[in-house]
Amino acid sequence: MRLLVLGSGGREHAMVRALLRGGHEVHWGPGNGARGDWQVFPDAFNLDRIQALSPELVLVGPEDPLADGLVDKLQQRGLKAWGPTADQARLESSKAWSKQFMRRHGLPTADFAVADTLEEAQAAIRRLCDHQGVVVKADGLAAGKGVVVADDEGSAVAAAQELLEKYGRLVIERRLLGEEASWILLLRPDGFQALPLARDHKRLRDGDQGPNTGGMGTVTPVGSPFALDKLGRDLFAALEQEQLNYFGSLFVGLLFTAEGPQILEFNCRLGDPETEVLLESMPGDFLQALHGEALGEWQGCCLDVVLAHPGYPEASSPSMRIEGIPEEATVLHAGTRRDEQGQLWTAGGRVLHLVAHGKTYEEACEKVYAVASQITFDGRPAHYRTDIGRTLARQR
16 A cells, blocks of 8 residues: 655654555655655645645644644545544643543543633642642643643642743643553544553653653553453543544553543544554554554563653754664664765754563663663763663563
């Protein structure tokens, strides 16, 4: 099949690699500094160029074009797309709307309030903040950086003021405690297929310290203390009832609390960096899985460690020269570019994803950190967390 993948990050690089393994003709735009057996598709979001290419399926990776209605526009031109319409993408593009959807259908989620002014935010914080703190979220898309977990009312109000000025409407949410997990569902009109649980590491530094980021690494599989079959069926029924089901993926952010699983958020796309580990270890054809074919048995452990620009998440400039990538390593490109001489440079905050498999997490950790130690940005070590997978390795 002739396929077109749109996006420029590590998630899209993983998607392209998975589709190529299925023997398909893959076009990718705008892409990044990675090289491979795909066709580069320039001017990626130009609808006339897409129609001229006549792909049999367009797979849209990032959230912004989905929220802006790219799938609607493709469908209007008779093109088949993998992803939600703008209306369906409200599950991600508006946290307030998403939380109200969960409340309407009795899906488990933390108590919350919506605030459009500082006064409303202060009132919500007073009601929802307890000894565990409170969570302040920007309502709209914020590239994974619009969430502040505040330990007390004072820091919550300060965060609310800052996020109101930057993003507008807020969701104030009771803070719950537990282990987080990422659950990705491959949706289709007649059902869904759930992928194994993964765990993202959002904080910048080891020990879950520092500011939130778009994700500094991921591990899969992770265990669940609860059966999730009923939650999946209830969620799919709710989507169907409101005509929100679509041909695409739904990321469900979960928190395993003492009372059971709670839904933290939805993303109407493949998670990043979860995609990197899930697709690199998928036991079957990715495209056929999207259409409902059951996957085989998942083997071993897989982890992803992100190499970031030293200024991340506040800055990703100046551009830095990338060297030392071993040829045999699985390295997915995110924020990279090449100059006219073919030299690779940083071009974003999260630069590279290093992916490694192992029969155990100990083996996977050993492989991935051996690669991380060899790669330099302008002759210096890149920034990365050194504890991705280590806790699970010790537990097993």
